[in-house]
Amino acid sequence: MNMESGFAGKIAALRGDDDAAGAGRRRWLRIAAIVAVLAVLAGAWMVMRGGKDPAPAAAPTKTIPKVSVVVPGMRAVTNVVTATGTLAAKREMPVGVAGEGGMVAEVLVEPGDWVRAGQPLAIIDRQVAAQQTNQSVASIGVAQADAALAQSELERARKLVDRGFISQADIQRRTATRDAANARVALARAQANEMRARMGRLVIRAPAEALVLQRAVEPGQIVSSGSGALFRLARGGEMELRAQVAEQDLAGLGIGRPAAVTPVGSTRSFTGRIWQLSPVIDAATRQGTARIQIAYDPALRPGGFAAARITSGAVQAPVLPESAVLSDTKGNFVYVVGSNGRVTRRDVRTGQVSNDGIAIVGGLMGDEQVVLSAGAFLNPGDQIKPERVALPAARS
Incomplete structure (x- = not known):
């Protein structure tokens, strides 16, 4: 089991x-x-x-970039200096009281009015002066009457001297009396003329044909020779721009150079010419003043601000687009393409900048191939394929 x-x-x-x-x-x-x-x-x-099996990838080949270049050549470049300044009357005439003064009875002009030489601008109360003038005129009559009486007495005495009634000494006294009377007539006339002149100075007149710029007096005002200018006039209405110009630019300007003046807030330009250059340079600003004369125009208001473009001559120089000119801590430069297709740096000195481009006043001859706009992506020694392009036509 x-x-x-x-x-x-x-x-x-x-x-x-x-x-x-x-x-x-x-x-x-x-x-x-x-x-x-x-x-x-x-x-x-x-x-x-x-x-x-897939074939192994081929090693990439280095491609040479195509870069646009220009040959600037030489062209006439107008040198233009820009400046700013203040508009003012070319010859400003301050007009005030020339005599003792008094209370202003009437003012006859307003700012902006044109006045002729000798035209009344204001009238000072003349009541007292008028009475003094009348008194002086009356004293002339008194003196003339005394002189006539002395002359008559002298003539009568001369008739009696031959008869022995009057001595030669009496004749001399009467002659002296006549001469003194005539002198008093001349004195009275001079005093009357003085009073007329004083009364005339109570009428404030324009010293020349001018434009009224400023009025600083009203009827009822008490004025005197110490009141300062009551009116300011521009002789002939001529205006000017007091342009502040840099020291280095001032050296290239001259009397008669044309300028275009444009007030602030306006699109209009007014043609003028330099009529005076400052003989000194401000030590703080390193600027001098170029005074540009301009014909009168209601748009030109003294005290206003304006800009000026002053033509200071022309030179022959290459002109490049702004994209071709680079700059760094060493200064301005361009890239020039050599015969081997490699770029090299060329330091340049720039001049006038306009709508056409930048004038090169040093560093280029004008027949070089200059990199147009890719300079920022290149380094000296780079290999390129230059493609020449045309420069735009100069603007008029």
């Missing part, structure tokens, strides 16, 4: 081992099948691509 049970147990154990071995074989078969499927798929993919 025990033997049968032991034998049955061994048989069962052997069967279990066989089952485990079978399960392991089946697992490996499944793995092998999966690998085979993957291999087939890989082969199919290779067939679709032609069955060749």
Whole structure:
């Protein structure tokens, strides 16, 4: 009984081992099948691509950039100096009281009026002066009567001196009396003329043909020679711009140079010419004054601010667009292309800046190939392919 049970147990154990071995074989078969499927798929993919491995990527070749260049040549460049300043009368005439003064009776003009030479501007009360003038005129008559009487007495005495009734000494006294009377006549006339002149000075007159700029007096005001200017006139209405010009620019200007003056707030320009240059330079601002004469126009108001463009001559120089001129801590420069296609730095000295570009007054001859606009991306020695482009025509 025990033997049968032991034998049955061994048989069962052997069967279990066989089952485990079978399960392991089946697992490996499944793995092998999966690998085979993957291999087939890989082969199919290779067939679709032609069955060749991809060629290795070629090494990139360095390309030489194309860069626009210009040959500036030489052209006439008008040198223009810009300046600002204050408008004023070219010859301002302050007019005040010339005599003793008094109370203003009447003011006859307003700012902006044109006046002739000698035209009354204001009248000071003349009642007292008129009476004094009348008195002086009356004293002339008195003196003339005394002189006539002395002359008559002298003539009668001369007739009697031959008869011995009057001595020669009496003749001399009567002659002296006549001469004194005539002197009093001359004195009375001089005093009358003085009073007329004083009364005339109570009428304030324009010293020349002018434009009235300012009026600082009203009727009823008490004025005297110490009252200052009652009127300010611009002789002939002539105006000027007192332009402040930098020291280095002032040296290139001359008398008669044309200028265009534009008042602030206006789009109109007025033509003028320099008539005087300051002989001194302000030590603080390093500027001098160029006085530009302008014909009268109501738009030109003394005291206003204006800008001027002064033509100071012309020179022959290359002109480049602003994009071609670079700058750094060493100054202004351009890139010039050599015959080998490599760029080199060329330091330049700039001049007049206008709508046409920047004038190069030093550093270029005008026949070089200058990089137009790509200078910021280049370095000295870089290789480029220059493509020449034309410069725009100069503006008139």
